[in-house]
Amino acid sequence: MTWGRISLVVCVVLLALAPLTLSPFRLGLLAKYLCFAIVAVGIALAWGQGGMLTLGQGVFFGLGGYAMAMYLKLEEAGSAGLPDFMVWSGVEELPALWKPFGNPVFALAAVVLVPGLVAFLLGLLVFRQRVRGAYFAILSQALAAAFVILLVGQQGLTGGTNGMTNFTGFFGLDLTDPNGQRAVYAIAALVLGVLFLVAKLLVRSRFGRLLVAVRDGEDRVRFLGYDPALVKTITFTVSAVMAGLAGALFVPVVGIISPAMLGIVPSLELLVGVAVGGRFVLAGAIAGAIAVNYAKTLFSEDFAEGWLYLQGGLFVLVLVFAPKGLAGVVESVRERFGRKPVEVTA
Amino acid sequence: MTGVGSPTPPAALLEVRGLRVVFDGFAAIDGLDFTVEEGELRFLIGPNGAGKTTLIDVVTGLTKPAAGSVRFGGRELVGRREHHIVRLGVGRTFQTATVFEELTVVENLDLADSFRLPLRSLLRRRRGVSDAVASALEAADLTALADKPAGVLSHGQRQWLEIGMLLVQRPKLLLLDEPVAGMSRSERERTGELLHRIASTHTVVVVEHDMEFLRRYARKVTVMHQGHVLREGSVAEVQEDPRVREVYLGRAKGKAVT
Numbered sequence: 278m279t280w281g282r283i284s285l286v287v288c289v290v291l292l293a294l295a296p297l298t299l300s301p302f303r304l305g306l307l308a309k310y311l312c313f314a315i316v317a318v319g320i321a322l323a324w325g326q327g328g329m330l331t332l333g334q335g336v337f338f339g340l341g342g343y344a345m346a347m348y349l350k351l352e353e354a355g356s357a358g359l360p361d362f363m364v365w366s367g368v369e370e371l372p373a374l375w376k377p378f379g380n381p382v383f384a385l386a387a388v389v390l391v392p393g394l395v396a397f398l399l400g401l402l403v404f405r406q407r408v409r410g411a412y413f414a415i416l417s418q419a420l421a422a423a424f425v426i427l428l429v430g431q432q433g434l435t436g437g438t439n440g441m442t443n444f445t446g447f448f449g450l451d452l453t454d455p456n457g458q459r460a461v462y463a464i465a466a467l468v469l470g471v472l473f474l475v476a477k478l479l480v481r482s483r484f485g486r487l488l489v490a491v492r493d494g495e496d497r498v499r500f501l502g503y504d505p506a507l508v509k510t511i512t513f514t515v516s517a518v519m520a521g522l523a524g525a526l527f528v529p530v531v532g533i534i535s536p537a538m539l540g541i542v543p544s545l546e547l548l549v550g551v552a553v554g555g556r557f558v559l560a561g562a563i564a565g566a567i568a569v570n571y572a573k574t575l576f577s578e579d580f581a582e583g584w585l586y587l588q589g590g591l592f593v594l595v596l597v598f599a600p601k602g603l604a605g606v607v608e609s610v611r612e613r614f615g616r617k618p619v620e621v622t623a
Numbered sequence: 624m625t626g627v628g629s630p631t632p633p634a635a636l637l638e639v640r641g642l643r644v645v646f647d648g649f650a651a652i653d654g655l656d657f658t659v660e661e662g663e664l665r666f667l668i669g670p671n672g673a674g675k676t677t678l679i680d681v682v683t684g685l686t687k688p689a690a691g692s693v694r695f696g697g698r699e700l701v702g703r704r705e706h707h708i709v710r711l712g713v714g715r716t717f718q719t720a721t722v723f724e725e726l727t728v729v730e731n732l733d734l735a736d737s738f739r740l741p742l743r744s745l746l747r748r749r750r751g752v753s754d755a756v757a758s759a760l761e762a763a764d765l766t767a768l769a770d771k772p773a774g775v776l777s778h779g780q781r782q783w784l785e786i787g788m789l790l791v792q793r794p795k796l797l798l799l800d801e802p803v804a805g806m807s808r809s810e811r812e813r814t815g816e817l818l819h820r821i822a823s824t825h826t827v828v829v830v831e832h833d834m835e836f837l838r839r840y841a842r843k844v845t846v847m848h849q850g851h852v853l854r855e856g857s858v859a860e861v862q863e864d865p866r867v868r869e870v871y872l873g874r875a876k877g878k879a880v881t
Contacts, residue, residue: 483737484745486730490723497721500683502709502738502792511742 280611284560292466301455306574308462308530310567311469315523317551317566318469318476318559319516324548325556326480327512328492330410333417334520334547336424337392339539341521343428344391345528346441347375348384353445361443362436372434381448385525392521393514400510407506409495418541425540440535447529465526469563472519476559479515488512546573549592555604565602636661636796636826637682642691644677644850651677652850655691659796664822666837667830669847670870675830676718678847679798683715684708696795709738714794718801720781724774728765728784731773732756735788755791762817763787779810786817797827803836815840 295307316334323329350360351371359371377383399420408416428435435441450457479485491498491505498505528534537543547566554565569588576584599606639657643650652674659665667675680686682693684705693700700708722731733749736756752760752769760766763783768776773784782802789797802818803811811833818840821827831837837844837858844861846853848870854861861867 478748479746482746482748483733483740484742486726486749487734487745489725490734493723493725494721497717497723499705500709500715501735501788502706504704504706507742 281560289470296459296462301458304462305458305530306571308458308465309527310570311462311465312523312527312530313547313550313570314563314566315465315469315472315526316520316547317554317562318472319519319523320548320551321556321559321562322476322479322488322519323513323516324551325558325562326485326492327488327509328409329509329513330414330548331417331513331516332414332541332548333419333421333424333544334516335421335539335541335544336417337396337517337520338524338527338543338547339424339428339534339536340392340395340524341388342524342528342534342539343435343441344378344384344387344521345525346444346534347378348381349444349447349528350441351375351379352381360441362439362441363433366433366437368433374434388521388525389518392517392524396514396517397510400513401506404506404509404513418544421539421541421544425536428536428539436535438536440533440537441528442533442535444529444532450529452529452532461526461529465530468522468526472522473559473563476515476519480559484508484511546570546588549588551602552592553595553602555602557601558604558608561602561604561607564604568603635659636663636696637828638692638694639678639682640692640694642678642681642693643689644674644681644686645689650850652681652688655847655851657845657852659826659828661826663826663828664818664840664842665828666841666844667828667847668832668837668844669853672849673847674850675847676800677850679715679800679828679830682708682798683713709792709794712793712795713798714789714792714796715798716782716785716789716800716802718804720778720785722773722776722781722784722788724772726773727770728773728776729756729760729769731784732759732788732791736791738792753791755793759787759791762790762820764813779806779814782806782810782814783817786814786821790821795826797821797825799827799829801830801832803831803833811836 296304299307316338320331320334323331354360359368363371378387403413403416428440429438431437445452447457447461450460452458452461480488487498487503487508490501491503491508495505498508524534527538546569550566550569551562552565553569554563555561569591573584573588576587595602601608635658637657637659639655642652642655642657644652651672655674655678657678667678669675677686681688682695682700684700684703684707688701691701695708695711695713698711700711700713703711723734726734729752730749733753733756736753737745760769763780763786765776765780765784765787768780773781776784786799786802799818803814806814815836818827818829841858843856844858845855846861846864846867853870854864854867856864
């Protein structure tokens, strides 16, 4: 067995044991980290493999999250009622935009399709015009800012600044019950596992090789007869769908979705995790996302103000001294001890 | 061998007419007509700034001309995007060979080989090495380095890898931009042999400065000067032309004309 396989098995065992050993509160936190880890897989694809520094994954996370939250709110309110926040903001009739979200199939499809479609159209527009590098990064960040303003402004539709909260059920699961919470945790872990495998297969495929080629020499790829804009658009779309799924799981896991979780700062925090773990290695990105968010919880419990500085410092340190992140450090340690380096491109 | 000396008149594969390219008000190419027939091995020479690379850039879609047409096998190329032109069968290399350093040599070739695959089959993992890739590996003398990242290759090996990537794409027209620039004597010789092999089955246009290389391998030469064609003919004809001597060879007479 290779090192990669062994660590994979260890991780799966740890994730499987967690519901048995952790308190419901801690398990909920872990489930939240897993949601961020799902986003991290997408960022590692787009940024690590594809060179697209996306600073606005919060948008897609939010689109998935709101689609799920809308369904859950309608489910809770019953056939006649309105979601609680609408009652508070004086909305009397269910807005047309909300109506189809009463259907669970529609809502689940929207979780995947809305972020996917937004990313696809944006990608076609932006990558075709050869917007890249820092310009793409700034654009994606501006998108996150605009998205938050839109959400806050539409109080009656979105719950404004407060967003939506107080979710009690999730497809028949009771979210107030520890067993329901365990089930939601299991779903998050499963989705992460499946998406990790999908991403790994993608990285190892010819498309994955092509993506690296686009990252390192977009102009050269054109003269091999490929359209780099299409390659980037597809990858960006996949990463957006992953973020959307993560957002949709975040709602039952954490019990709230609000603009504060989707703006520039949370989008950047997602990125910090990936950078710390190692953006070129999918498993590294996952580990980084979990570790950074765990550290955030630890520090926020004791000295909250310090965390932002620590996080910023960590980001700078990693980019300056270990641009390949923890995964890069592990790789070089492994090489130093004379073991044949395991394939770490995925 | 195709084309040269065959009884039926060969069809023009590439026809450039009335081409004009302007950079910031300066006409890099002005009123250029240029024809390459199927099966030809054509050398394109001229002093720096004559517009040789610009011509290749226009043919491959990298630079948009201000006026004129570029017809390839009867199809207009001006206005098409780069990857479409490649798909029509025009391949090129660059002055500084660009290969994908993080990918292995064989992955570089495989990507070049797979460009006609539908997107769906790109999602699968590469299994083994296709015949085209294997023969390109051999032609480029890189079989031993197949699984090494392309980043470790020497300058000459990169050029060969790039030519190999071009070959697996089976283009109808190859445009090589200074393939021997910066190469050692033995590397130049190997490249010349490779070029000869390629030219026996492909139509090739080579931009080259190296006169010794030119004399050894050229059949027909086009001399460019200040954005238009000055002279076209065999190596001997071109070398004897007083205008060519004046604008180009004359400046390095001792070295170039012997």
